[in-house]
Amino acid sequence: MLAFYSPITPDNFWRKPLIGSIFTLICIFGVLAVFFSEKCSKFFYMHKTEKPMKLKAKNLDSHGFSFKFKGHHIDCGRFSTHVICINNHIICAACAGLLLGALITLVGNFFYFFVGFDIGQLGLPIILVGQIGILLGMIQFKFKGYLRLIVNTFFVISSFLVLVGMDTLSKSAFIDLYTLLLIIFWLLTRILISQWDHWRICYTCNLHCKMK
Template identity: 50%
Template structure:
């Protein structure tokens, strides 16, 4: 972890809370409540909330300017140096154009298909979001079950979320794409695994809140990294 990141109390707080949340998920997975709830609408409720998160994430990919303002933790600096930061944040560019400047510093952030530039992280989040929408629909609304693989799903989800939070450290665009996809899928695996193990609406809602916080942390870390690159 870089020295500059360590000097940012806001991001350090978010990282600390994020990994503390992951630790609580492990504890919950290994020690699920003995008494199971009988709330009939648990799965449709939790599934609908997760769907909303995925839809919002997909909208953020296609409408980055409107959504980035919600997560921008350096609004004052950005406003004062708008010309310098035009590409450091999502600005007016979407996944189809790549919101990073065409320079060597951001070469590992993008990939090209037939001459068109795409943001690797955004493409990964989009892919992961679409797959997670299907997975959430099958589990929460159709009734698919992962059965005895619940604990494995939780630990796979832990890996996905953990690596996804720090995907900005990766130097290859393809790996960035995969890690961002796995980040979203990891959140789904955690939610499904905990739902199978705990069968508690309160545990599920706790996970939903954590997923939102992890998403907020991941976006803030990415914005901080883009700002750092543009100012070094």
């Protein structure tokens, strides 16, 4: 609605470079968050409510089970759908998808905002496609392995598509800045949902391990 009913303003030459630069910074911070996910997660730490242990596993010492980490996921079967194996390396499927999506959108960002690539009359269709991708990204915990990677890649690309579509329809720096704020909100929401999913998995597990 904002794109269709935004006030008509002159198409300032600085609008696209400014918006493209801000989006580039968002992508760079996203890439850094992928490589330093453990440190970044501290900013979004979700306090857990201690679960009463109704069932105690037999033959356990007082310390319970201990797990090693593969990537930033513990080596536990309940997290097997969260990771993929590439060349015998275990990596987080979601983080790999977010990284791939960021790299792809950086290329698209360069061509649209700095080179001047025009999408013509496709503004509204790509916004609709972008909204589908964002919705899938919010429920990415429903997907497994490589499909989770694809969904997270599409999530980042979809955010870029919404930005491009809004810019094409409105040609307004104000609308673009508002869309950038929405993108940041979507990213933070997706992170919190992912952390909630991790907490839920551990909370519903009956094993007495050091992660509880």
